[in-house]
Amino acid sequence: MKPILIIAEVMDGCIRPVTWELIAAARVIRDLIQTNRAGGKRKAAQIAVIVPAQDPVPLAREISSLTKVDVLALKVPTLVAYTSEAYKECLAPLIQELAPSHILVAHTSQGRDFAPGLAIRLNAASISGVNQIRSDGDGLLYSRPGMNNTRNMVLRPEPGFPLVLTLTPGIFLARPCQVKDPGAVMVREISFGPKQPVRMVHQKIARRENEHQALKKAHTIVAAGRGIGERSNLESVARFAKYFSASALGASRPLVDMGWIGYDHQVGITGASVAPRLYIACGISGSSQHLAGMKGSDWVVSINKHPEAPICSHADVCIVADVIDFIRVFLEQEDALQGKI
């Protein structure tokens, strides 16, 4: 059986938690392959993690002691920080040597950056943003979002090639815990530069600190998307937000890009991850990048003109209406009620 390989996500010298999800997904793949094979008596595929880093051994030990899997510590003395060039250069020869069936990478800013190029180097099939893995008797099928997030495309890799997958974070959940029988840790050293012509040089990671405080503290977030139509309509969404106590105004990314509202208000993978009691999405379509930032909310209400918007599959209550009209009617009704008291 060919092994299933995982590329650990390392950042700032630490293992990123998405790595546990990759291991969980590898186990799903292993089990599906095993049950798919007639008889199912042969040994199951081996799972191994590769950790590329300047000093990978402590990281490799951490992984093996929390998951039981075997880990290959790939020591690259010049690897100060991630670059796609260095990763492809160091990983490709090692992966070729191990001849895996699958190579699992996180669908993160880092994984999306190097995985497609790595697939070309390995002459591998490549499927990005996988959110479901299943089997149909003929083999494994991989589902991924498409068509502006309104549909899932189910793909089958052609046989005879290794398969590079980038897996959407937050799908294959895992809880790593200390195990009595950790996997083996092997070390391999590889050099990158300075002899090769290095064409990508990492400078720094620019951070933003203490942002999104208001969003993180809020019990209710009322968030505006492109569906509000005009910048001036933000006022009406803000008034709706004020109707709730301990509330904050959120926004989808395009509103921030257009300069309608500050980055402090952005919800999503490149903004804030929030989990309020109530999240009201106003004219937001529900892209996977936005959903990733708010799916932990207790209750989600969507106000959207289109009943087919993807957000409707991820909301508890769906109001199909023009968002500004709806807000006006809602607040007028409340004013009327207040008047009566």
Next chain:
Amino acid sequence: MKILVCIKQGSEDGEISRFDEFALEEALVLKDRFKARVDVITAGPESAVAVIRRAFGMGADQGIHIVTRDSGFVSAFVTASYLAAAAEKGNYDLIFTGIMSQDMMQGQTGPMLAELLGLPCATGVVKNYLTPALGLVPIEREMENGCRDCLDIRLPAVLTIQAGSLLPRYPSLSNMLAAGKKSITTLAQGDLFPVPVKPKEVLITIECPEKTRAGLGLEGTLLDQARQLKAFLQEKDLV
């Protein structure tokens, strides 16, 4: 300085896929600043020529149209192979693509194209500080949580552009009038690859995503719906 921008048809005829439009804008800014030449390339059916015309209207200089017969799901590897074959001899200093397409959302064409051409590649670029004299393009690429990865990249290079604060310009009348004189090189898929490039993934089916929440629909007039929402919020103790 020669820049190539890979563009794809968006959801409506003649419209450029959203992220590709940002990539084109980024290139046109460099054209204004460094007198760079900006070419566009698209792989698609005959009708896709409309996006090249639109790019001319925005200010692009020349166009390449790879006429393809593929329909439905197209593997990023296949598209990247076409683009690489056509771009190879162009001696481009920079090649831009959008961070992903609107329809397929794979985000793979750019980095695959780079690998096929043997060029360095950065994805999700939100800022570039192109310095032609040094043959260098320092960039910032977006990471999670508002962090940015800052790198110096040697030219030639491939960058996939993330939507940012630069809004794509509208086609201008003067550019549209000049568009008729600009040249479009048309290549057939079969000229580039007598033996068709085989995809390594096939589409089995298209499904509606699973619902993760109930999606209770409210009925009636706006006022009816407003009352039902209020009742829901009260029941769950959310107001």
